[in-house]
Amino acid sequence: MKSTLKLTLGLASAMLASTAVSNVAYAEDLTLCWAAWDPANALVELSKDFTKESGIGMKFEFVPWTNYADRFLNELNSKGKLCDLIIGDSQWIGGSAENGHYVKLNDFFDKEKISMDDFVPATVVGYSEWPKNTPNYWALPAMGDVVGWTYRKDWFSRPELQKEFKEKYGWDLAAPTTFDQLKQIAEFFQKREIDGKTVYGASIYTERGSEGITMGAMDVLYSFGFKYENPDKPYEMEGFVNSDKSVKGLEFYKALYDCCTPPGASNSYMGEGVDAFKSGQVAMHMNFAFTWPGLQKDENVGGDKIGYFANPKGPDGGQFAQLGGQGISVVSYSDKQESALKYIKWFANKDVQAKWWSLGGFSCLNAVVKDPNFPSSQPYAQTFLDSMAIVKDFWAEPSYAPLLQASQKRFHDYVVAGQGSAKDALDGLVKDWTSVFQDDGKM
Amino acid sequence: MTEAGLTMLNRTADSVARATPEPLARKVRGISDKGLAWLFISPTILLLLAINIFPLFWAIYLSFTNYRANRPNEVVKNVGLANYKRILGDQDIWIAMQTTAHFVFWTILLQTLIGFTLAWLIDRKFRGHAFWTTIILVPMMLSPAVVGNFWRFLYEPQIGLFAYAISFVSGIPPTDIQMLSSVSLAPWSIIIVDTWMWTPYVMLICLAGLRSIPEYIYEAAEVDRASNWRQFWSITLPMALPFIMLAVLFRGIENFKMFDMVNLLTGGGPGSTTEVASITLKRQAFESWRTGYSSAFAIILFVAVFGLANIYVKALNKVKQR
Numbered sequence: 001m002k003s004t005l006k007l008t009l010g011l012a013s014a015m016l017a018s019t020a021v022s023n024v025a026y027a028e029d030l031t032l033c034w035a036a037w038d039p040a041n042a043l044v045e046l047s048k049d050f051t052k053e054s055g056i057g058m059k060f061e062f063v064p065w066t067n068y069a070d071r072f073l074n075e076l077n078s079k080g081k082l083c084d085l086i087i088g089d090s091q092w093i094g095g096s097a098e099n100g101h102y103v104k105l106n107d108f109f110d111k112e113k114i115s116m117d118d119f120v121p122a123t124v125v126g127y128s129e130w131p132k133n134t135p136n137y138w139a140l141p142a143m144g145d146v147v148g149w150t151y152r153k154d155w156f157s158r159p160e161l162q163k164e165f166k167e168k169y170g171w172d173l174a175a176p177t178t179f180d181q182l183k184q185i186a187e188f189f190q191k192r193e194i195d196g197k198t199v200y201g202a203s204i205y206t207e208r209g210s211e212g213i214t215m216g217a218m219d220v221l222y223s224f225g226f227k228y229e230n231p232d233k234p235y236e237m238e239g240f241v242n243s244d245k246s247v248k249g250l251e252f253y254k255a256l257y258d259c260c261t262p263p264g265a266s267n268s269y270m271g272e273g274v275d276a277f278k279s280g281q282v283a284m285h286m287n288f289a290f291t292w293p294g295l296q297k298d299e300n301v302g303g304d305k306i307g308y309f310a311n312p313k314g315p316d317g318g319q320f321a322q323l324g325g326q327g328i329s330v331v332s333y334s335d336k337q338e339s340a341l342k343y344i345k346w347f348a349n350k351d352v353q354a355k356w357w358s359l360g361g362f363s364c365l366n367a368v369v370k371d372p373n374f375p376s377s378q379p380y381a382q383t384f385l386d387s388m389a390i391v392k393d394f395w396a397e398p399s400y401a402p403l404l405q406a407s408q409k410r411f412h413d414y415v416v417a418g419q420g421s422a423k424d425a426l427d428g429l430v431k432d433w434t435s436v437f438q439d440d441g442k443m
Numbered sequence: 444m445t446e447a448g449l450t451m452l453n454r455t456a457d458s459v460a461r462a463t464p465e466p467l468a469r470k471v472r473g474i475s476d477k478g479l480a481w482l483f484i485s486p487t488i489l490l491l492l493a494i495n496i497f498p499l500f501w502a503i504y505l506s507f508t509n510y511r512a513n514r515p516n517e518v519v520k521n522v523g524l525a526n527y528k529r530i531l532g533d534q535d536i537w538i539a540m541q542t543t544a545h546f547v548f549w550t551i552l553l554q555t556l557i558g559f560t561l562a563w564l565i566d567r568k569f570r571g572h573a574f575w576t577t578i579i580l581v582p583m584m585l586s587p588a589v590v591g592n593f594w595r596f597l598y599e600p601q602i603g604l605f606a607y608a609i610s611f612v613s614g615i616p617p618t619d620i621q622m623l624s625s626v627s628l629a630p631w632s633i634i635i636v637d638t639w640m641w642t643p644y645v646m647l648i649c650l651a652g653l654r655s656i657p658e659y660i661y662e663a664a665e666v667d668r669a670s671n672w673r674q675f676w677s678i679t680l681p682m683a684l685p686f687i688m689l690a691v692l693f694r695g696i697e698n699f700k701m702f703d704m705v706n707l708l709t710g711g712g713p714g715s716t717t718e719v720a721s722i723t724l725k726r727q728a729f730e731s732w733r734t735g736y737s738s739a740f741a742i743i744l745f746v747a748v749f750g751l752a753n754i755y756v757k758a759l760n761k762v763k764q765r
Contacts, residue, residue: 070729077513077732099516198618208712263600266624266713281601398514402731409535409715417626417714439509 028339029057033072033083034326036062038294039143042359049355050346056339065270066210073401076101076331084334085343087142087326090126095398096329097130102138103330108341109137114348120144122391123364127327132396139327140344141364143290146387147219147322149182150277150295151175151284153307155194164188175309179220179252182284182312186260189283201260202284203276204253206416207269213415214394214407216286217253219322222392223314224249235437242426249314250422254415266416277301288324289387292380293360308383310390323391325362399436406432506739513732526739536740538715539723546634546719547698551691553638558645559687563679565646566653576650583643591707594636598622598708626716629709633717637704641697645690652686653679681765688759692752699748720744 032047034040040062047058061082063071069089075082076096088096096102105128109116116124116137123141130138155161156173165173169184176182186201193199205216218226225245230236240246262281265272270287274294277285278301296302311321328347330340346352353365357377362384363369375382395403407429414425437443474482506526510519530536561579565572582590597605606617622632656678664674702721705711711718711726724744728737 073513073732074729077515079515095513099514207710208714209706209710263618264598264621264624266621267710401513402733405726405731412712413714416624416712417716419626419714 027055028336029059030084030336030339030343031059031061031082032085032087032343033061033063033075034087035068036064037290039290039361042356042361045359046352046356046361047343049352050343053346054339054342056342058343069210069401076333079333081331081333081335083331084336084340085328086331087328088139089326090323091394091396091400091404093127093130093138093327094396094400097136097138098398100332101329103332103337103341105137105140105330105344106135108344112345112348114140114345118366120364120366120369120388122323122388123325123327126323126391126393126396127325127364130396139329140348141325142328142347143325144362144364144369144384144388145288145290145324145326146384146391147215147286147324148289148292148311148383148387149175149284149286149309150292151307151309152280152282152301152305154305155189155199155283156307175307176312177309178313178315179223180315183252183256183260186256186284190260197280199280200262200276200282202256202286203265203268203273203282204256204261204286205269205273206257206261206265206412207267207272208408208412208416209267210269211394211404211408212267212269213411214404215322215324217250217407217411217415218392218394219286219311220253220256220314221246221249222320222322223311223318224252225314225316225318228395235443237430237433241430241433242423245314245316246426247422250411250414250425253411254418254422257415289362289380289384290324292384293378296379306379308380310383310386320390320392321387323393325364397440399440402436403433406436502738502741505735506742508735510735510738511732512734522735526736527743529736530740530743535715536720536723539718539720542630542715542717543699543701543719543721545630546637546701546717547695549634550637550641550698551694553634554642554645554694555687555691557638558642558690559649559683561642561646562649562653565650579646580643582640585640587640587703588707590636590640591704594632595623595708598632600624623709624713626713629713629717633705633708636708637698637701640704641694645694648686648690648693649683652683655686656682685759685763688755688762692755692759695755696748696752700744 032043034043040060044058044060047060050056051058069092072083072086072088073092074080076086076088077099086102088102093102097104108114116128116135119128119141123144124137125132127141128137128139130136156175162173165185165188168188171181173185173188176185182202188201189199190201191198205212205219207213225243226249227240227243227246228237230240261268262276265276268276270291273285273287274291276282277287277295278298280301292308295306298306311319313319328344330337330344334340347356348365350365350367353363353368357363357368368374369385369388371377375385394400394407397403410425410429410432413419414422420428434443507521507523508519509522511517565576565579594605597603600606600618600621603617603622605622606620609615609620610617620628622628660678660682661674664678669677700721701719702725705717705719705722706725709717711722720740724737724740727733727740
C-alpha cells in the first residue's frame, strides 16, 4: 500500500513538474512563422540559446510547404498578428515590401552595425533587397538554399557498370558536368536491374499545384540561355523568355522527364524526390540543398553511398542554378517589433550562424561559408558553395503569384501532359506574363 | 427584401408566436407576441445575413472591381463588366468548364445506372440484403480526404493494387498503367473514385423510391399478366423517376463544384487535363490573388448552377405531377 501511495505521489509530482516546465512564463513570447521542414527543427534547437540569453520565449508556427504560401500570405494580407518574425520565401519580398507587410531594416542594420557586405551577395539580392540591386533591406539572409543534385556514388563506382557505361558512351561514369552527360547517365540507369530491383534515371520536379515544375524547369532553362527580360529594357520578354535557347532548354527538360523518371512521377516535388532517392528508386535526384543533411544521415542511401554535384552546364557552357532559401523579416503588424529585432540581431551573430550550420541550417554569413574549414565540414559543403555561386531566382515582383501560376500551367501542359510544343509553351508564357505586367501598369 | 420574403418572415414570426406558451407570453410585458417572436428569430436572421447574404452581395460588388486581396494598400478601381468579358473570352476558362461538364456527365451517368441497379437488387430483399446494404454504404461514410489519399496509393504504378489488378487482367505491365499521370486516363481515375464513393448515396435515394411504390400496383399487374419487363418499364421506373431525378440533382450540384477529390488525386493535372472550374477558381482567387476576377467567375458559376437547377426542378415537378 505504502509503495502504491509513493508511486501515485511520484507520478503526480512528475506530471505537475512536466506541466510547470512546459508552461514556463517569459516576460514576452515571440512567434516565428516558417515552413515545416528539417531546418525549422534546427532553428527550434538554435533559438533555445536566444531564450537563455534574452529571457524572451520563442513560439513557432510551422506550416507544410504545400500550404506555406497560402497560409502565411493570407496572414500577411489580412494584417494578422500571429507572426512577429517570418521567414518568408524569396519571391515574396517585392509584394511584402510594397504592401507594407515587412519592416524596413536599413536603420536597424545601421544602428546595430550589421552589414550586408558580410553575407553571400546572391543571398542579399535574393532574400533581402527590394527593389533588387538597391540598398533597401527587408530581411536578413537566414537560410541559404539552391537546387542541386545528389547521386548514388555506390552505383556509379561499380566496376561492371563503369565498364558498360564507358563502352556505350565513351566516357567514365562520374558526376556529370553537362546536361548532356546527365541525360546519358539517366538513360543508362533507366529501368536497369540493380540488386534485383528495377531502378530509374532521375527524379526531377514536376509538381503542378504550387511551384515545383517551375523551379525544376528553370533550373535547366537558365543554363541553356533563358532570360526573364531584356537586360537593357525591363519587362521586355519577347525573344528572351521564348528565345531559341530557352526552347531547347524546355525541350531538354521534357525529354528528361519522358525518358528517365520513375513511372507516375508526374506531380513530384521536394518530398516525393526525397522518397524516390531514399527508397533506392533513382540514380540521381534534383532537390534543394536543405534535403542533403537528412539524406547524408540516411542509413540506406547516405554516408559513402551518396554524392553531390552542382547543376551541370548547358550546351554553351552557361551554368546556373535555381535559388531557394529565405530571409528573416519582422512583421510590421506585430506589437513586439523591438523584441523581434533583438532576435534578428542575435541571429546575425557569427557564433550563432556557425552553430546554425552545424545544426543543419544553411548559413549565408561569409564568415561561416568562407571559413577555410567549411568545405570539409560536411560532404555536401563544397557543392553548396559551388551552387550558391551560380544562382538565379524567379521573379520577385509583387505579382509573383500570377507569374508563377502562369509558368506552372505552361510548363506542366507541355512537359507532363505533352500538349503543344516548347515554343508554344514559352510564347504563351510571354503572353501571360505580359498581361500580368500590363495589369500592374508596368508595361 | 422582396414582398414575398417579408410575407414569409411574417408567417414564420406568426407561427413562432402561436407556438409560444401563454404564460411565457404574458410574462414578457410590453412586448407583443409578434415582437417576442421576432426577438427569438432575429439572431438567426442576422447570422444568415452576415454569413450568406452579405458575402454574396460583397462578391457581386467585388466582381466589378480590380480588387486584389494581397494588395490592401492599392486603390480599388471600378472596372465595370471588364472581369466578366475577360472570363467569357478566356479560353482556359472554357476548357475548365468543358472538363467540369465531362466530369459531371460521366459521374452522374455511372452513379445513376449503378446506383439504381444496386437499389433494385437490394429491394429484392434476398437473404443477407441488410448486410450487403451496409457494406455498399461504407465508401460514402468515409472522409473525401481519406478516400483521395488511399486511392492515390491504389493508383500508384509501382506499388498500387489497382495497377496490379488491371495488369493481372490485361497483361499490361503495372508500371505502364499510370492512371494519374496519363492525359487520357487521369479524368477517368477521378470519375472512378467519385463513382465508387457516391454511388451508394444514389442507391439510397433510389431505394427509398422503390420502397415507396405500393405493393398492390404490382399485384394488379400480376393479375393482368404483365411480364416482369413490362412491370419494370410501366410501374417501377416511372414511379421511381422523381427519386432518381432528385439524386441526379443532388449529385449534379455537388459534382459541379467538385474540388477535394480532384485536388487530392491530380491537383488538376497532368497539365490542365483535370482542371475543373472549382480548381481554376481557387487558383485565381487564392494563388494568383485576382479577387475581383475570381469573384466574377464565382458569380458566373453560381448563376449557371442556379439556372440549371431551376430548370431541372421545374422538370422534376412536371414528372411528379404526371
